[in-house]
Amino acid sequence: MLFTKSIALYVTVFTSIVLLPMVLSEDGYDLWLRYRLMDTDSINRYSPYIRDIHISLSFTFVMRAAASELQRGLSGMMGSDIPQIQEPVSNGTIVIGTPTTSSVIRQLSLPLDSLGNEGYLIRQVSADDITFIVIAGNTEQGGLYGVFQFLKEVQMRKSLENVNISSTPKVKLRLLNHWDNLDGTVERGYAGNTLWDWWKLPDIVSPRYTDYSRAMASVGINGIVVNNVNAKPDILKAMWISKVAALSDVFRQYGIQTYLSVRFSTPYELKETKTADPLDSDVIAWWSAKVQKIYTTIPNFGGFLVKASSEGQPGPADYGRSHAEGANMLANAVRPYGGVVMWRAFVYSQDDPEDRAKQAYTEFKALDGQFAENVILQVKNGPIDFQPREPFHPLFGGMPNTPVSIEVQITKEYLGFATHLAYLGPMWEEVLTSDTFIKGSGSTVSRVIDGSLFQHSLTAIAGVSNVGNDRDWTGSHFNQANLYAYGRLAWDPYASSRSIAEDWLRLTFSTDTSFVSKAADIMMMSREAVANYMTPLGLHHLMATGHHYGPGPWVDNLSRPEWNPAYYHNADGNGIGFDRTQTGSNAISQYAPEVSAVFADVNVVDERYLLWFHHLSWDYTLKSGNSLWDSIVQAYDDGVASAKEMSDMWQTLLIYVDPERFQNVEADLRIQIREAKWWRDACIAYFQSVSNKPLPAGADPPEKTLAEYRAIQFIYAPGINTITIEVECVSSSVEMKPYVVLITLCLALNIIWRLK
């Protein structure tokens, strides 16, 4: 329950609670849907607008869920039952619904046309001397979103006098990608195991699935991919589809479609076809029949997400077919039902000596225009892999004839897992507002994503979920902000990350203005702090191997060169950085000339991207007048100082936050300070061993030796699939994951060496 247990869970129940004026502990389960009792002044202020809820018997499930949510939320905040009524409308009634289902709304002739399928209108109206608020959409889904927005207005204590709000999502498919495995683990998950209790599904349907759906719908999510992109064939077995169907029955109540990640070789691996060649007629028939079965049990099925011919996953390339041929075969299978295929562009080869940052563009650019109309290409925000800072991916703007969606990672694989406070809103805003210049100035990534730049109607945005079965859903209270901000940006990619942060703080902690202002300051500085203490000045992928927790800039011996941090920083006695200009990999050539020119010019490029594009001498002088070496040390020190500052700022917010959540955040920040220093010290110890430069005056030497930092190991770090270990034993040559390959290679080399 998002609502505490002692408060009404069922429509007709209401419980009044008298609280002493003290902040009671919360465990975070309620997320931003807390609906706590307001103070008496606020109740009095709102009571003329909030008396009862006018519903219609012709509502179907989505609008019923909306009515129930509205009753629950308003009753909780007002401290008295706000009932659902059918007739009559009076002063203070809130009328909800659609023109089709609500006669009151039908008669009001509201300007709903521009709202589209999912937009809503919240407006105070007067008719027959009665003043009331109406929450309307063209569809029940629009009405549901309107209800959540209305609740948010009250939660944030906004005035309802003459309220007139309307909003329509700018992106059609707003998706969460769960990297949840069938064994219960979550790849890159730091908030416990999967939310889905696979073993007990479909019989046991946890109330938590409803609470999850409520929270996701409240920020406009309308699609959930329930399983990992590193998919198993089993997910398409009848037993597993029935489990997914039970989840989808819950999601559907909240206007959320269900999607599956599928393994390209599924029919072959299940031994039901002799190949997985996408042009083979048996394979085509198999997928068509499978899709038909899926839609029988999951009527609101949305389609497939596919990671193919990537990091060892099977794909069309295994049969000499292109990504387009592979994607289109699946797209044909789901087209009759309105389904889509989201085809991931996260592709790079272990054989290609080319700069990894260039490979996806090279591979897909040539296929532009060849994809079926219900295929969307899902592109990570940057050309490498979810680093604390990356320039935008050149495929944004690079595929004008193909719908392109953006994939961002809400879970913090490379930004400190659960405990580091890193608000990702500014990072996403940074990429969304980046100007590709593909059609001249103003060709922002947002305009690629929302379809307006190239007039695509199929638009999507995907976020890799940070949700698990931890009580607080996301592994820390501030990680909830990333989930919230993702939903808000998916609805409106042009929104400001600071204003989203402030809204989240009001809903989650307190509406007090000085609290909101100061806590938002912490959030807004947090990602820059992480970038500084991990990978300043355009450095990237310095993380330790496999789990990606903590520093590993010294790693240079992994079998695939592009898995080595050393591949990315290229540090030696002379300098550091990845030359991606014309003198180097020329990755900048994949961008529009205006962008390329900026990236190419070491004097013009934003120095936060400096070493992403340039290999420079340690003595190179930055705009500050300091040398590159001194600036790197300074940036690491800035990162550590920021972590300390965030902690100090949090301490001043004690009076606004309940003890349990306050202490939890406090402990997280303590970890962050310690680990920021660890990152700083380990990286400086390593880079100094390469640069042989003295530390700038005043900089502390690393606390330990480089050897000590190198010796730190986390055998049991979360987020790595334990299940993959077993693969190597069965070890088909097809199915490889990095770890498996690594372990296998490592053992193989060892044994070959011994045999010699």
Place this chain on the structure above:
Amino acid sequence: MLFTKSIALYVTVFTSIVLLPMVLSEDGYDLWLRYRLMDTDSINRYSPYIRDIHISLSFTFVMRAAASELQRGLSGMMGSDIPQIQEPVSNGTIVIGTPTTSSVIRQLSLPLDSLGNEGYLIRQVSADDITFIVIAGNTEQGGLYGVFQFLKEVQMRKSLENVNISSTPKVKLRLLNHWDNLDGTVERGYAGNTLWDWWKLPDIVSPRYTDYSRAMASVGINGIVVNNVNAKPDILKAMWISKVAALSDVFRQYGIQTYLSVRFSTPYELKETKTADPLDSDVIAWWSAKVQKIYTTIPNFGGFLVKASSEGQPGPADYGRSHAEGANMLANAVRPYGGVVMWRAFVYSQDDPEDRAKQAYTEFKALDGQFAENVILQVKNGPIDFQPREPFHPLFGGMPNTPVSIEVQITKEYLGFATHLAYLGPMWEEVLTSDTFIKGSGSTVSRVIDGSLFQHSLTAIAGVSNVGNDRDWTGSHFNQANLYAYGRLAWDPYASSRSIAEDWLRLTFSTDTSFVSKAADIMMMSREAVANYMTPLGLHHLMATGHHYGPGPWVDNLSRPEWNPAYYHNADGNGIGFDRTQTGSNAISQYAPEVSAVFADVNVVDERYLLWFHHLSWDYTLKSGNSLWDSIVQAYDDGVASAKEMSDMWQTLLIYVDPERFQNVEADLRIQIREAKWWRDACIAYFQSVSNKPLPAGADPPEKTLAEYRAIQFIYAPGINTITIEVECVSSSVEMKPYVVLITLCLALNIIWRLK
């Protein structure tokens, strides 16, 4: 919080709640410590006895926790704050404490001598014209247990007039064994992952650890082994000890000692010694130093639990040393601090052709008298492995000169995992009341365990925990009963499982007498139902390989013979059963003559053990007059019928139970009926394929073919260390530290083969 969030969590806060008369949904988090508001009549009835709580400033942490619990519980039930006071005592005051810390208790001269270290006294007393209740112990721990008992009395609506209750635990160490792995999984865990958030410890100390400690202390648990008996060397690294220390700081508040499972070869595997030989001086010194460090950070450390030279775990046998030599070395290390070593007797060899049921006795009997005084031998309840029914282990009574504890499995590895309703109280009662006849009639297992039979003062009982991070702790509501009953039986091994069930029902659901009576009927029939639909008439170990879920009587090809169900049932065209009489393995010779004679005589032995001890013709006639074959079919049918009956009975209890828990149990029972039938059908299909007998008249043929049952697979069943999956996939005979060795061998052989 065991208490709902909206109710006071902090000492001085109280929240009054007005509820409509309806049963509100509960998620099970509160276990049996629900402290829900009583009806007005009850409040009025109790108010003369419950006004305030008299505490002392000299209380240390345990008694402070007790006072806080008492205030929380009574305030919740009474609907008004029951404050802690220091002076004065008046009518309705509840005085708590010990003679040392409470001057009131000191002056009362209560008969506390017989209570020992952990007992308590609850008594209404009158002094100076004031009548009040006193809850006292000789130690704070005793006081804490008294407080929980007092709360239970009120929760169960018992009269407090002239209350006079005292109790002392009959077993000294009452332990939960967590088979929790360092990677977060739980071996044989069916309630989610480990409760310990290892990654975030020691920085983040979840409030859930406190709630867990409260619940465990409330049933008298005073020791927790935090990690799996299949232990990793890492647990003894400083980083991990600091994590455990953070847990132990919480446990200590509730009088709970912390224990560790250790891997015998730890110093060698950590490369800190050259051997793990228990007689090697470096090894001895290493353990002494390690123990010293542990006690520095975990002052209430209890000692080690060791699985050695068993199922591939390293142990003294690797160095030609006996179990006693291995155990004594560790015992010497912990002795200076009062620590103990719990040495597991679950030992059987892959090379020994002897009946597995005999091996542990043979191995340990010879060592009786050789163990150090702070070693206790931990023996599973039966000679095989936690089956739905086993005769008692012959080591009970077989080791008169050695303290022997019993290990039972609270988690239902072989009894349907989380969802099957199987109340284990009667099973444990069955073994505890079994008469070993070692010192004549009345030499029950209980008297071995409580030390009275052989006058041992070191006594212990161990339960393999069924707790995980599922919201309801145990994976189902009725599994909570097993945790509760285990605690109660650990406190008093002579208690009645039915009366424990009734208490649990009153605390957990409702005090209504007809509810309690009917629900207890369900519980009391449940284990027999499971035994019937899985392994009737003394059959055992018919479960599928590895995960042990569902039927696998046909399995006969595993590398170790004693891992095959066929090893145990020995079914062929002539008959079925394991001959453990003199004509067979003669395992009965390990029991006292009186017992042996009963087991040996096919006409005398309880037929529920028939095929455990006897191999009989399919045509053998049972006491019922029916043939063995017909009786087996009948027993399976009885099991299925019982499952249905349990479900029907539960339906009649709708009005007593809140919707969320009612529906959850309902769904569990639906699963149980379906899977009881699956067990029945699959086993009958298989045994019929062997016996070639026609089904008795009226018996339904199995729904599917034997081949279909054999094809059922659960690749992602919970409770297997994901890592162990490979054991089967390679299933070599080595099975050692199992995984690594196997994987290595598998790969090595593969590569060597390729090189050829």
